[in-house]
Amino acid sequence: MILLLLAIALAESIARAPTIPFTKYELPNGLDVTLAPDHSVPFACVNVWYDVGSKDESPGRSGFAHLFEHLMFNGSKHHDDEFFKPLQPLGARLNGSTNLDRTNYYECLPSEQLPLAMFLEADRMGWLLPALTAEKLQNQKDVVRNERRQNYDNPPYGQAWIELLKNSFPEGHPYHIATIGRHEEIEAATLDDVSAFFRKWYLPNNASLVLSGDFDEATARQLVDTYFAPIPRAEQPVHPAPSPARFEAEKRVRVADDVPFDRVWMTWHSPALFAPGDAELDLLSSALAEGKDSRLYKALVIDQQIAQDVSARQNSLAHQSFYLIEATASAGHSAEELVVAIDKVLADVRAQGVTAEDLDVGRTAYEVQFFAQITTIQGKADLLNNYNTRTGDPGYMGKDLDRYRLATVDGVNKALREWLPPDRRLVLVIGPEAQ
Amino acid sequence: MLLALVLACAPKPVAVVDAPPPAPVEHVPPAPSPLSARPFTVPAVAEGRLKNGARVAVVENHEAPLVSVTLSFAAGGLSDPPGKVGLSAATLDLMNEGAGKRDAVGISAELRRIGASLGTSSGTDGSSLSATCLRDKLEPTLDLLADVLLRPTFPEKDWTRIKQLWIDDLAAARASPARIADRVMSRVLFGDGYRGRRYDEASLAKIGVRDMKAWYKANLSPAQTLVLVGGDITLAEVVPLLDARLGGWKTPPVKLPSRPAPPPLGATTVHLVDKPDAPQSVVRAAAYVARPGDPDWMALSVANTAMGGQFASRINLNLREKQGFTYGARTSLGYDLAGGSWGFSSNIRTDATGPALVELFKELREARGERPLADQEVDEGRGAAVNGYALRFETPDYLLGQVDTMWTYELPADWVSGYLDRARAVTTAAAQAAFATRVDPDKLALVVVGSAAAVRPQLEALGLPVVLHDVDGNVIGER
Numbered sequence: 001m002i003l004l005l006l007a008i009a010l011a012e013s014i015a016r017a018p019t020i021p022f023t024k025y026e027l028p029n030g031l032d033v034t035l036a037p038d039h040s041v042p043f044a045c046v047n048v049w050y051d052v053g054s055k056d057e058s059p060g061r062s063g064f065a066h067l068f069e070h071l072m073f074n075g076s077k078h079h080d081d082e083f084f085k086p087l088q089p090l091g092a093r094l095n096g097s098t099n100l101d102r103t104n105y106y107e108c109l110p111s112e113q114l115p116l117a118m119f120l121e122a123d124r125m126g127w128l129l130p131a132l133t134a135e136k137l138q139n140q141k142d143v144v145r146n147e148r149r150q151n152y153d154n155p156p157y158g159q160a161w162i163e164l165l166k167n168s169f170p171e172g173h174p175y176h177i178a179t180i181g182r183h184e185e186i187e188a189a190t191l192d193d194v195s196a197f198f199r200k201w202y203l204p205n206n207a208s209l210v211l212s213g214d215f216d217e218a219t220a221r222q223l224v225d226t227y228f229a230p231i232p233r234a235e236q237p238v239h240p241a242p243s244p245a246r247f248e249a250e251k252r253v254r255v256a257d258d259v260p261f262d263r264v265w266m267t268w269h270s271p272a273l274f275a276p277g278d279a280e281l282d283l284l285s286s287a288l289a290e291g292k293d294s295r296l297y298k299a300l301v302i303d304q305q306i307a308q309d310v311s312a313r314q315n316s317l318a319h320q321s322f323y324l325i326e327a328t329a330s331a332g333h334s335a336e337e338l339v340v341a342i343d344k345v346l347a348d349v350r351a352q353g354v355t356a357e358d359l360d361v362g363r364t365a366y367e368v369q370f371f372a373q374i375t376t377i378q379g380k381a382d383l384l385n386n387y388n389t390r391t392g393d394p395g396y397m398g399k400d401l402d403r404y405r406l407a408t409v410d411g412v413n414k415a416l417r418e419w420l421p422p423d424r425r426l427v428l429v430i431g432p433e434a435q
Numbered sequence: 436m437l438l439a440l441v442l443a444c445a446p447k448p449v450a451v452v453d454a455p456p457p458a459p460v461e462h463v464p465p466a467p468s469p470l471s472a473r474p475f476t477v478p479a480v481a482e483g484r485l486k487n488g489a490r491v492a493v494v495e496n497h498e499a500p501l502v503s504v505t506l507s508f509a510a511g512g513l514s515d516p517p518g519k520v521g522l523s524a525a526t527l528d529l530m531n532e533g534a535g536k537r538d539a540v541g542i543s544a545e546l547r548r549i550g551a552s553l554g555t556s557s558g559t560d561g562s563s564l565s566a567t568c569l570r571d572k573l574e575p576t577l578d579l580l581a582d583v584l585l586r587p588t589f590p591e592k593d594w595t596r597i598k599q600l601w602i603d604d605l606a607a608a609r610a611s612p613a614r615i616a617d618r619v620m621s622r623v624l625f626g627d628g629y630r631g632r633r634y635d636e637a638s639l640a641k642i643g644v645r646d647m648k649a650w651y652k653a654n655l656s657p658a659q660t661l662v663l664v665g666g667d668i669t670l671a672e673v674v675p676l677l678d679a680r681l682g683g684w685k686t687p688p689v690k691l692p693s694r695p696a697p698p699p700l701g702a703t704t705v706h707l708v709d710k711p712d713a714p715q716s717v718v719r720a721a722a723y724v725a726r727p728g729d730p731d732w733m734a735l736s737v738a739n740t741a742m743g744g745q746f747a748s749r750i751n752l753n754l755r756e757k758q759g760f761t762y763g764a765r766t767s768l769g770y771d772l773a774g775g776s777w778g779f780s781s782n783i784r785t786d787a788t789g790p791a792l793v794e795l796f797k798e799l800r801e802a803r804g805e806r807p808l809a810d811q812e813v814d815e816g817r818g819a820a821v822n823g824y825a826l827r828f829e830t831p832d833y834l835l836g837q838v839d840t841m842w843t844y845e846l847p848a849d850w851v852s853g854y855l856d857r858a859r860a861v862t863t864a865a866a867q868a869a870f871a872t873r874v875d876p877d878k879l880a881l882v883v884v885g886s887a888a889a890v891r892p893q894l895e896a897l898g899l900p901v902v903l904h905d906v907d908g909n910v911i912g913e914r
Contacts, residue, residue: 018499040498042473043826074756078464082756084746089815091823110822115467123464142759149715150762150782156610214473230462260606292543302540305596308603331603357548364550368569371499375830 017401018370020380023217024394027224029233030205034384034394035220036212038377044213045108046117047381048125049389051208052201053101054181055174055319056239063144063181064189066098068197070140072105077127079120086116093378098179101318102389108378111214115223121209122227125202129195137194141186148180156259157430167253167426168267168322169245175317205233208388212381244320245269247424254335254429261308262335262431263328266342270323270419273316273390279403280415281314281323286362287354287412288312288345289325296325299345306333306341318390323420335429343422353413366404370397475825477851480838481670486682489657492838493670494831502573502666503831504580504673505565507839510654512559513629513692513772519642521601521634523654525594526647527555527562532593535582539593542579551576553583559630560772561843570667574676581680587651589644598639605635609906612710612884613782616717620882622908623706624721629695629773635907657681658688661842665831697723697774703879705894705901706908709887716788716885720779720795724873727770728847731869733820733857735777738870739768740816741808742798743779749812750779750798758794760787770844777874785886789893792881796897799876808870813863820858 022036054065073083073096087094092109107117152158162178169175209228211220246269271277289296289312300307310327327338373379387396481493489506515522531554532539546553551568553576564584568576608614618633625631664673700722725731736744743750743766754764764781783791802808827833834851841850883890887903894901903912 041825041829042475043829082747082752088745088747089818089822091819091821091826093823093826108826110472110825112470112472114470116469119464119467126462139756139759143755143762146715146760146782146784147762149784153714154612154717154782156607219470227464230464258610260610261603286547291547293540293547294543298540301600302596305599308600330599331606361547361550364569365547368501368550368567371501371569375496375499375501377829 018367018374018397020374020384020395020397022384022394024388027204027229029229029231030203030236031224031228031231032208032388033224033228034208034210034388035215035217036210036380036384037215037217038212038380039214040377042111042214043108043377044111044114044117044211044215045106045377045381046114046121047106047210047212047378047385048104048121049208049210049385050103050202051206051239051389052103052237053099054177054179055100056201056237057174057177057181058193059172061181061185061189061193062177063148063179063186064193064197065103066179066181067140067144067186067189068194069096069098069103069105070144071132071136071194072096072124072128074136074140075131076120076124077130078123080131083120083124086120090116092117100175100179104382104385106378106381108213114211114215114220118223118227122231125204125207125228126231128198128202132191132194134191137189137191141189144180144186145183148183148186152178152180156257157263159255159257160263160265160428160430163253163255163428163430164265164267164322164324164426167251167428168269173242173245174240174319175245199234200237203234203237204228204231206237208385210381210385210388210394212384213377242319247426250423250425250427252427252429254431256433257430259430259432261329261331262333262338262429263326264335264338264342265426265428266325266339267426267428268323268420268424270314270321272320273318274396274400274403277411277415277419278314278316278321280407280412281321281419282366283359283362283404283407283412284354284416285312285314286365287358288349290362290365295345295349296327296342300327300338300341304341306330306337310342329431335431339427346416346420346422350413350417354409354416356409359407359409359412363404363407367401370401478828478831478834480834483670483674485657485662485674486678487657487685489660489662489681490842491662491664491670491674491677492835493664493668493673494834495667495669496665496831497667500570500667501567502570502576502664502668502673503565503567504577505563505663505835505839506580506584507661507663507842508562508564508655509659509691509843510689511557511561512632513695514650514654515632518638519646520632520638522642522646522650523562524557524634525597525601525639525642526589526650527557527564528597529589529594529644529647530564530583530587530651531555532597533588533590534579535586535588537582538588538590542583545575545579549575551579553579555583559632573668573673577676577680584655584681585684589647589651591644594642594644594647598642601634601639602636612713612715612717615708615710615906616719616882616884619706619708619884619904619906619908620719620721620880622904623880623882624698624700624723625695625773626698630771631908652686654689656686656688657684659691661839663835663839665835695773697776700878700880703877703881703899705881705883705897705899706904707887707891707894707901708882708884708904708906710884711886711888713885714785715782716785716883716890718779718781718783718788718791719882720879721776722778722874722879723774724768724777725775725869727775727844728850729775731865731873732768732775734861734865734869735873736768737813737816737820737858737861738808738866739766739777740819741812741866742766742802742870744768744816745819749802750795753794753798754781754783754791758787758791760784760791760794764791764795770840772844785889786893788883788885788890789896792894792897796876799874802867803871803876808863808867810863813861813866816866817858817861821855824855824858
């Protein structure tokens with residue numbers, strides 16, 4: 001009877017598992033193509049990931065991968081005009097983004113306009129350079145430097161991400177400099193840099209195309225062949241292969257800024273995305289800092305009232321991740337107090353371990369998150385492309401979910417003890433000038 | 436046609452050994468032409484009432500086993516008594532800190548156990564309580580929601596804690612250029628009335644849990660509650676579940692405060708807040724232009740899209756893509772209880788702040804005179820509205836949000852159902868006239884948060900009056 005009930009429970013859990021039906025194939029030029037039809041609204045998304053991020057930049061050219069992404073919106077050979085112009089009147093939603101590991105581009109538009117999106121996306125994949133001018137480059141340098149001012153230089157604590165990476169990964173490591181780059185290096189970029197970067201990285205054999213939404217597969221395949229198949233492949237680019245960064249001791253850094261409170265960030269190097277320990281650290285984050293009953297939140301914000309907020313997360317990256325705990329001091333309290341309180345909680349969890357209930361809570365939260373992401377065609381496309389770019393399998397979601405389902409209390413406790421040692425880490429504080 | 440092209444472009448599978456290498460042929464991609472359009476109908480809103488009179492609206496979506504439930508209340512910050520600004524927000528916040536037999540930590544633990552989330556929010560024009568959960572955890576989630584709505588305990592010790600978090604947040608707001616700009620704009624537009632009223636340390640000090648219990652009893656009533664439900668559920672399924680839990684809630688209707696009048700604006704003035712050494716200026720402009728139910732609203736909206744509502748619009752293409760002054764510049768239409776407003780927002784490099792405003796005013800003036808909106812610009816603005824409409828209905832959130840908006844701002848019954856017809860009917864002349872008559876560059880409130888030493892001379896060179904404010908929007912100097 002119990003067995004039967006278990007079987008039913010398992011069947012129900014599988015029946016409601018989030019899934020994305022898809023077909024994948026590869027063009028002769030090496031482009032990965034994944035088709036995921038979904039007819040819930042008459043819209044389709046074209047979503048391209050290039051396996052290049054700021055980690056792949058040349059020395060002295062920080063910020064370049066992102067600057068390049070901007071130039072992808074200023075015209076290509078057969079459409080030498082703003083990329084947005086023909087798409088906006090069709091009701092399209094479009095954008096692009098760059099991070100340490102990858103660059104992506106997408107347009108979601110009424111499904112009957114799929115041919116236009118395919119034409120434009122393919123044209124900039126194959127024929128960007130003929131439309132490039134010195135004037136466009138200079139304009140986008142200005143724009144990107146304004147983006148840096150807006151998101152990093154002007155807001156309080158805006159330098160945090162830059163300082164975190166700078167102090168967590170040594171000089172020369174691909175993750176040492178934040179994707180936005182340094183002003184003087186953005187300004188130094190030349191037209192030759194753009195050509196070389198395009199020829200090296202913007203190749204069909206270094207890209208993954210996902211179509212999601214309202215289309216029929218035969219038509220989609222024809223459009224892919226028409227627009228993407230003629231793009232020539234080139235030599236497979238090689239990513240830098242840094243030796244893993246490692247803290248040999250605790251490193252403390254304090255940065256003075258025009259801010260009202262101390263804010264502290266602790267980082268530890270941790271397993272790469274999808275590597276053993278990655279999901280376990282996600283589950284640990286849930287127990288540490290999701291919700292008022294989580295250990296860090298309850299201790300720092302509710303019981304001791306020395307912090308305004310606290311968060312913990314595994315920052316999953318392709319080469320090597322880092323685990324991050326962040327907290328802001330309440331008025332009258334200091335970063336030093338926060339560090340002591342956080343360390344006390346971590347010591348307690350190291351000693352006593354997380355519980356089976358902690359794990360159930362974390363698993364359920366991830367399941368809900370997966371369901372939420374696949375309710376939009378853009379969410380589906382990004383998920384499929386993330387899986388394909390990082391694992392070569394757009395259908396990795398089942399395995400991804402299994403990492404959480406099959407994680408054990410021992411595994412999470414082991415990850416905590418192995419990856420978050422108290423004596424090898426960064427403690428970064430951004431706070432007001434000393435009185 | 437497509438198939439023939441595919442064959443022509445397909446790579447040769449086998450190389451012919453003796454043939455000379457083919458001359459490079461320039462690739463010319465075929466011009467794309469649209470496929471046949473697919474039909475779209477706006478999803479239905481199923482409407483009903485609870486036994487206690489509260490209105491219920493359900494938008495079904497069975498793509499994922501998730502359900503969201505929001506109770507939208509008509510009462511918000513506008514109902515705060517004089518001297519106790521922040522009371523409604525504090526009340527809503529505290530409802531979630533202790534309810535039924537659970538304290539704040541207990542509520543959170545139970546929510547996480549079932550994978551649900553629950554939160555309260557409040558604004559000047561209303562407040563809400565919402566929850567999201569897996570379909571098979573709807574009943575325990577509604578049990579918690581009912582506790583929070585009907586049995587909040589307003590614990591004194593939690594208010595002490597939350598109050599300090601709010602006071603800390605005030606300090607954070609005063610240090611953030613973007614938040615300073617928004618706060619000062621509200622003061623500039625409304626003085627100490629309506630959205631110019633903001634809680635501060637003094638008003639929070641006067642608020643106690645006894646005030647919250649009184650506000651709660653006096654202002655939340657099923658007659659002024661709209662229940663919005665979305666996701667993997669039907670009206671017939673959800674009403675009995677809600678009735679079983681909320682049926683006993685029978686607070687009589689309350690008298691809501693009267694709507695604030697849109698403020699008359701004098702001649703365009705720059706309200707400057709000094710942020711020494713800032714690398715950028717946060718710039719905002721605003722004016723009340725039309726009520727959202729106004730017959731010109733859709734024409735104004737289409738005109739705004741062409742002027743600054745999207746990336747490829749006159750103002751962004753000029754300030755960003757031509758001049759490189761900013762990462763982006765946008766204009767938008769919004770609404771609140773006072774009416775509908777037009778606004779401009781951008782972060783502009785410090786040394787370009789004056790020149791950027793010159794360009795902004797040039798664009799606004801030219802659109803009223805020598806360079807009126809062209810047919811193509813209006814076609815494109817109309818197209819963006821009409822063609823992009825379907826994507827908004829991919830999840831229930833947008834449609835439920837519109838139902839809520841219609842209720843809160845008393846919009847016409849065809850606000851959603853007539854949207855596409857109204858958008859399609861906008862002519863170039865109507866868009867041009869709406870913009871030219873409503874958005875007057877000589878009657879705008881302008882807020883600039885940046886380095887006064889660097890920016891003030893640039894602003895004065897524009898010939899505009901400059902008023903200096905502190906970070907809370909108090910006037911500290913005039914010239």
